[in-house]
Amino acid sequence: xxxxxxxxxxxxxxxxxVSESEVDAAERLQDLPGIESIKVLRVVTKIEIRYKIELDxxxxxxxxxxxxxxxxxxxxxxxxxxxxxTA
Numbered sequence: 001x002x003x004x005x006x007x008x009x010x011x012x013x014x015x016x017x018v019s020e021s022e023v024d025a026a027e028r029l030q031d032l033p034g035i036e037s038i039k040v041l042r043v044v045t046k047i048e049i050r051y052k053i054e055l056d057x058x059x060x061x062x063x064x065x066x067x068x069x070x071x072x073x074x075x076x077x078x079x080x081x082x083x084x085x086t087a
Contacts, residue, residue: 004051004077005070011046012066015039025066037061051077 005025013020016034023032029040044060047053047069053076063069 001070001074004074005066007050008047008066008070008073011050012043015042015046023066027066028064029066047073053077
């Protein structure tokens, strides 16, 4: 999961226009500098493309920390419980 965490941290830093060191894995996502809902959706889109998965936006907005997001991505990549977008 460390690899996923580092990649998602990089994506978040890029979208938020901050340094990776400003994206703390344990910090609440809503407390990250420059965070707003449209940027969260950009992060989700980049994660979906990078990992070839689909995340339901409602589930994403219920996630509190980067670590939680990484756990969901890792779970989806390994074929675990689905948080896939419903049609």
